[in-house]
Amino acid sequence: MTATPRAVDAKEILLTWLTDQVSVPVVSTRPDNKDAPATFVRLLLTGGTGRHDRALHTTQLTIDSYAPTTAAAVELALAVDAAVHGAVAGLSPVVRVSGTSPSESPDPDTTSARATATYQITTRLLT
Incomplete structure (x- = not known):
């Protein structure tokens, strides 16, 4: 009997990847x-x-970058953006990444600045 292909947990993969990046x-x-x-x-x-x-x-992830100032939040979001797009070259089973450019996105529940971007992460199914 052939194993049924299954999706990977893109969020868990990116949590680990971004922690290293x-x-x-x-x-x-x-x-x-x-x-x-x-x-x-x-x-x-x-x-x-x-x-x-x-x-x-394809999984969609929204990534929020928090920092004390808007400039620092945007700078962090741009570093995250580079790391997420770099996952295609450095992280199997990711095969494609697309997404929005980071934007200012004030969080009404905190005094921290926040920048947000949303990504579509395409991965190969596991067999």
Whole structure:
């Protein structure tokens, strides 16, 4: 019997990848305690087109970059953008990355500045 191909967890893959690529914590939930870092990156799974082309799966991730100032948040978001696009060359099973340019996105629940971008990450299915 042939194994059914399955999608990989693109969010988990990028959490690990970005942790190695940027010099700030990379998390899936915004830290809200008094010891929270002033600068960090948060990944949110926001959908995607799913399976297509028999062997591919596309996941959408929204990535928030938080910092004390807007300039620092945008600078961090641009570093994240370079790292996410670099995943195509350095991270198997990622085969394609597309997304928006980082934009200012004030978070009404914090006093931190935030820059946000949304990416479509296409990966090969595992067999």
